[in-house]
Amino acid sequence: MLSAWEYASATSIVLTATVLDPPISGGTGDQIMVFLGRPKTAGTGYFSGPWMYAGSIDTYNTIPGAVVVDLTSVAAYIAVTGQNQWVRLVRVLPDGRYSTPLVNGPIQSGYSDAYGITPNPFNDAVAGTAGGTATATASTGTISAVESLDTLPAGVTLGHPTTTTVVFTVAALTSPGVSSGVLQVTGSLGVVYLPYTLTIT
Numbered sequence: 001m002l003s004a005w006e007y008a009s010a011t012s013i014v015l016t017a018t019v020l021d022p023p024i025s026g027g028t029g030d031q032i033m034v035f036l037g038r039p040k041t042a043g044t045g046y047f048s049g050p051w052m053y054a055g056s057i058d059t060y061n062t063i064p065g066a067v068v069v070d071l072t073s074v075a076a077y078i079a080v081t082g083q084n085q086w087v088r089l090v091r092v093l094p095d096g097r098y099s100t101p102l103v104n105g106p107i108q109s110g111y112s113d114a115y116g117i118t119p120n121p122f123n124d125a126v127a128g129t130a131g132g133t134a135t136a137t138a139s140t141g142t143i144s145a146v147e148s149l150d151t152l153p154a155g156v157t158l159g160h161p162t163t164t165t166v167v168f169t170v171a172a173l174t175s176p177g178v179s180s181g182v183l184q185v186t187g188s189l190g191v192v193y194l195p196y197t198l199t200i201t
Contacts, residue, residue, distance in 0.1 A: 005104060005107070007079075008068055008121075008194065009121060011070065011071050011075070011078065012069060012070050014066055014067070014069075015087075015089075017032070019062055027058065029093075030058070030060065030093055030094055031092045032092075034054045034057065035088040036052050036071065036088075037052075038052070039077065041083065042084055044084050054069055059091065066150065085106060085107060086106055087103070087105060088103050089101070114185065114194040115143060117136045117138050120194060123196070124197075126198065126200055126201070127201055128176055129170060129174075130173060134168040137165050138166070142163040142188045143165075144187045145160070145187070146184070147183070148184075149181060149182045149183070151181075168198055178197060178198070180196065182194065183196055
């Protein structure tokens with residue numbers, strides 16, 4: 001069910017998951033409960049608990065592949081650089097059945113600064129007319145590739161015209177709305193994940 005996870009920011013993780021028989025729409029009650037393990041020293045190679053409930057995600061949202069989980073409510077379990085950490089996932093079906101828990105880890109926690117892009121997560125607004133742009137500028141490292149792990153709104157493209165910028169561009173008249181997702185940014189700092197929210201006005 002879980003293929004990868006890592007910190008996306010100081011207070012959030014990004015999960016990349018695939019599930020068997022995903023729901024065909026959201027809001028069906030098919031949920032994945034996310035539990036965060038207590039951080040351990042880097043030398044720890046086995047973990048059985050304790051766990052803290054971090055929240056749940058609609059299983060339908062795993063279809064694009066990446067989901068951001070806010071850890072603000074479990075601040076006591078947020079790891080720092082150099083610690084090992086595990087996550088535990090349990091799928092709850094609409095009829096109340098629980099899956100066998102899946103534990104994934106350890107990872108070396110801590111998070112990249114997402115190339116110095118601020119704010120992190122990235123939030124910006126852009127006019128829904130052709131030529132409108134929203135730009136994120138990196139202050140550390142150089143970017144070699146960027147892609148959205150989620151579907152961008154119709155008429156919006158994504159690119160990095162220089163090694164330090166990420167630009168959303170409105171190519172054609174686009175209806176107002178809010179689009180949220182995760183950017184995969186690759187470059188001199190390695191691969192990092194940056195949650196974003198793009199508001200089209």
